[in-house]
Amino acid sequence: MPAAGNAAHETAYDNRRLRQWLAGEARADGVTRRRLLTLLAATAAATALPATAPARAADSPIVKPLPPDWFIQRGTNAETRWEALHGTGHHTPNELFFVRNHTATPVLDAADWRLKLWGDGLRGRPAEDKPVEFGYDDLRALPAVTRTAYVECAGNGRSHYTTQQGESVTGTAWTLGAIGVARWRGVRLADVLRRAGLSPRAVDVQPRGLDAEYVSGGESLGRVRRPLPLSKALDDVLLAYEMNGEPLPYDHGYPVRVLVPSWIGIASIKWVGDLQVSAQPLYSPWNTTLYRLFGPAHPEEGSAPLTRQTIKSAFELANGATIPVGENQVLRGRSWSGAGGVARVDVSTDGGASWRRARLHDRPRPGTWTRWSLPWTPVTPGATQLLARATDTAGRTQPDSAAFNAQGYLFDAVVRHPVTVA
Ligand SMILES: Nc1nc2c(c(=O)[nH]1)N[C@H]1C(S)=C(S)[C@@H](COP(=O)(O)O)O[C@H]1N2
Numbered sequence: 402m403p404a405a406g407n408a409a410h411e412t413a414y415d416n417r418r419l420r421q422w423l424a425g426e427a428r429a430d431g432v433t434r435r436r437l438l439t440l441l442a443a444t445a446a447a448t449a450l451p452a453t454a455p456a457r458a459a460d461s462p463i464v465k466p467l468p469p470d471w472f473i474q475r476g477t478n479a480e481t482r483w484e485a486l487h488g489t490g491h492h493t494p495n496e497l498f499f500v501r502n503h504t505a506t507p508v509l510d511a512a513d514w515r516l517k518l519w520g521d522g523l524r525g526r527p528a529e530d531k532p533v534e535f536g537y538d539d540l541r542a543l544p545a546v547t548r549t550a551y552v553e554c555a556g557n558g559r560s561h562y563t564t565q566q567g568e569s570v571t572g573t574a575w576t577l578g579a580i581g582v583a584r585w586r587g588v589r590l591a592d593v594l595r596r597a598g599l600s601p602r603a604v605d606v607q608p609r610g611l612d613a614e615y616v617s618g619g620e621s622l623g624r625v626r627r628p629l630p631l632s633k634a635l636d637d638v639l640l641a642y643e644m645n646g647e648p649l650p651y652d653h654g655y656p657v658r659v660l661v662p663s664w665i666g667i668a669s670i671k672w673v674g675d676l677q678v679s680a681q682p683l684y685s686p687w688n689t690t691l692y693r694l695f696g697p698a699h700p701e702e703g704s705a706p707l708t709r710q711t712i713k714s715a716f717e718l719a720n721g722a723t724i725p726v727g728e729n730q731v732l733r734g735r736s737w738s739g740a741g742g743v744a745r746v747d748v749s750t751d752g753g754a755s756w757r758r759a760r761l762h763d764r765p766r767p768g769t770w771t772r773w774s775l776p777w778t779p780v781t782p783g784a785t786q787l788l789a790r791a792t793d794t795a796g797r798t799q800p801d802s803a804a805f806n807a808q809g810y811l812f813d814a815v816v817r818h819p820v821t822v823a
Pocket residue numbers: 498499500501502503504552553554555581609610611612625652653654665666667668669670671672673
């Protein structure tokens with residue numbers, strides 16, 4: 402990784418990475434020529450920056466470049482534009498992957514990073530100040546596993562509670578771009594827990610990030626942390642150190658993040674510094690006042706803490722895109738679910754009056770999306786709405802409206818995507 406604070410070095414590094422990705426992606430996934438040219442033009446523009454240009458504005462919470470064609474900036478976060486995924490392969494390139502930061506990306510050094518395990522769920526009950534430690538090289542020396550999985554914010558699609566259902570909800574007004582799919586490589590959390598001496602009394606594991614404390618309403622909630630039940634921790638959770646064949650980028654958790662397949666994004670703690678292993682259930686703001694469902698349909702203390710993601714679909718198109726009348730088009734999109742793979746997608750190009758079944762381009766797999774396409778020759782000029790409705794291997798289908806909750810989590814309804822035929 403680049404040395405922190407060396408702007409010229411970082412710019413060169415970013416450009417080299419983009420070129421390496423382009424080369425790799427072009428071989429592996431058959432990126433279209435048009436897409437390659439667009440990206441190369443973007444690289445050329447970046448290369449033309451003066452060598453003294455800072456790679457990260459002093460006050461930017463995110464390290465990587467956020468070209469407006471690729472991202473919508475939302476406070477400390479950046480949402481991926483769906484039209485930017487058009488022509489990319491199954492995996493979201495690291496450069497295009499959305500970023501959700503409670504505060505700001507910390508630039509850490511793998512050489513002095515330690516993972517500290519402590520708590521009464523470990524044999525010998527190591528105290529927080531006398532933890533069992535693993536260095537970066539210790540993790541890299543353990544058996545490695547690779548897994549394709551999405552990270553998706555629990556609030557992805559939140560703005561549609563308001564725009565489609567007229568309901569007001571709190572939180573970042575994401576459209577559908579708070580999701581990305583990557584090929585993660587790392588070690589099983591189960592292997593690390595067993596090496597640290599897991600006690601049969603352990604019930605919860607709580608990873609905590611090394612980013613700054615999160616202050617909300619004038620009160621510090623402490624560092625970002627959320628407990629996982631031991632059953633999930635021992636099942637398919639990774640401590641990931643690579644993303645799409647590269648060391649984790651700074652913004653996505655370098656040097657090591659937790660990756661919890663199929664669960665809401667907050668479970669996948671970035672920049673993990675310690676793991677509390679407990680013989681009692683653990684609580685943090687992120688599984689009590691946040692990331693539960695509140696509202697008229699739920700108990701006062703909220704629903705159970707949210708775990709699995711819900712089901713969604715998106716078109717690889719700009720909101721309000723113009724589609725040429727009378728020309729053969731291929732509409733493309735992706736659908737995903739936390740309950741299984743997506744096995745069927747139905748698409749409407751007339752605001753929901755009629756539906757056709759889309760062709761699937763991926764085998765339905767849990768924990769990742771299924772790409773799909775549908776040919777369309779629009780004949781009537783004017784405004785219309787495109788809709789896509791997914792059905793997963795567990796038999797769940799996207800409903801017409803999503804159940805309201807005050808913080809706007811888990812939006813699952815079919816989204817009406819406005820376009821103009823002209
Ligand atoms: N340490 C830490 N981990 C974190 C967060 C954070 O702010 N700090 N944000 C969480 C949330 S809410 C989401 S949706 C995902 C986003 O991961 P990404 O930024 O790699 O896309 O990271 C999660 N892990």
